[in-house]
Amino acid sequence: MEKRKDLGRAGPQEGHTRRGITRSLIALGLLLLASHAGEAAQGKKPDREFTLTVRETPHQFFPGGPTILTWAFNGTVPGPELRVRQGERVRVTFRNETNSEHTIHFHGLHLPNNMDGVPGISQDPVPPGGTFVYDFVAWTPGTHMYHCHVNSPHHVDMGMYGAFIVEPRDKRGEPRVDKDVTLMLDEWIIDEDSGDHATMSHPRLLKDANYFTINGKSFPATAPLRVKEGERVRIRLINIGYLVHSMHLHGHAGEITHTDGHRLREPLHKDTVLIGPGERYDFVFTANNPGTWLFHDHIIPFVTNDGDYPGGLAMAIVYEGKATSPTKHKDH
Numbered sequence: 001m002e003k004r005k006d007l008g009r010a011g012p013q014e015g016h017t018r019r020g021i022t023r024s025l026i027a028l029g030l031l032l033l034a035s036h037a038g039e040a041a042q043g044k045k046p047d048r049e050f051t052l053t054v055r056e057t058p059h060q061f062f063p064g065g066p067t068i069l070t071w072a073f074n075g076t077v078p079g080p081e082l083r084v085r086q087g088e089r090v091r092v093t094f095r096n097e098t099n100s101e102h103t104i105h106f107h108g109l110h111l112p113n114n115m116d117g118v119p120g121i122s123q124d125p126v127p128p129g130g131t132f133v134y135d136f137v138a139w140t141p142g143t144h145m146y147h148c149h150v151n152s153p154h155h156v157d158m159g160m161y162g163a164f165i166v167e168p169r170d171k172r173g174e175p176r177v178d179k180d181v182t183l184m185l186d187e188w189i190i191d192e193d194s195g196d197h198a199t200m201s202h203p204r205l206l207k208d209a210n211y212f213t214i215n216g217k218s219f220p221a222t223a224p225l226r227v228k229e230g231e232r233v234r235i236r237l238i239n240i241g242y243l244v245h246s247m248h249l250h251g252h253a254g255e256i257t258h259t260d261g262h263r264l265r266e267p268l269h270k271d272t273v274l275i276g277p278g279e280r281y282d283f284v285f286t287a288n289n290p291g292t293w294l295f296h297d298h299i300i301p302f303v304t305n306d307g308d309y310p311g312g313l314a315m316a317i318v319y320e321g322k323a324t325s326p327t328k329h330k331d332h
């Protein structure tokens with residue numbers, strides 16, 4: 001605003017100055033466009049390089065639970081969280097060491113079409129033993145994810161997913177937090193006898209989902225979220241599964257600050273987050289109520305392990321040094 005006022009007082013030079021400024025702005029625009037294209041062009045050294053290798057990997061949701069064979073990125077379900085800054089050029093080398101075809105799709109990122117990872121639409125699937133290099137500039141800030149897009153119901157159920165976080169260049173309006181955690185929700189269909197879960201090859205089988213995980217683990221084996229009193233905590237909630245969840249935090253109010261990576265103009269005050277398939281919500285709360293608290297799905301069938309309650313989508317928020325044990329019953 002100040003600059004515009006100054007221009008208004010420019011006097012006889014005004015017309016000339018305005019033309020000059022217009023020309024400079026056009027030149028600057030062209031320069032920015034050129035550098036933008038240059039950043040995306042092949043040849044420039046990437047700012048971030050990752051390798052994701054998918055291999056058959058045994059996985060267990062909780063001690064005593066079934067051990068299943070997954071297709072895991074770098075040996076874990078979910079795969080490693082990839083975190084970059086907006087505008088960085090990213091190179092992800094994908095190695096397929098399974099006996100099936102796969103791709104990687106970067107869900108939520110706006111990429112050139114040939115980097116979108118959809119077989120038969122934007123690329124050929126990567127054959128067993130094959131490698132594909134995903135090379136792009138991460139322009140879309142926020143909480144996103146990556147997953148295989150070959151026969152997605154089956155391959156995502158086999159564990160081929162992870163979080164992809166793009167930190168915005170402009171940090172204004174970003175919540176200031178002491179802790180930043182990502183929770184990926186998923187459901188599984190496990191055959192009780194064989195431990196096989198390769199049966200999820202048809203979306204209609206979703207109704208048979210019998211195990212539910214947060215970051216690959218089911219309650220009581222879900223990792224507790226440890227907080228210190230007074231801390232601000234950002235939970236990046238990602239639903240990689242195909243069911244809807246209603247995650248409720250006991251004892252605290254919080255706010256949704258971002259949906260699908262986009263910052264809300266006004267945060268939405270909530271203690272329950274309804275999250276559909278493919279959605280991401282960033283939920284921020286202040287740890288101001290010491291104790292041990294539950295964070296869980298309020299859709300109770302999903303708080304089970306093959307029908308046994310409690311299990312599945314539940315986890316503890318534990319205050320360091322101020323954790324509590326259940327209150328003993330007293331007769332009054």
Ligand SMILES: [Cu+2]
Pocket residue numbers: 101102103148149150155160
């Ligand atoms: Cu796949």
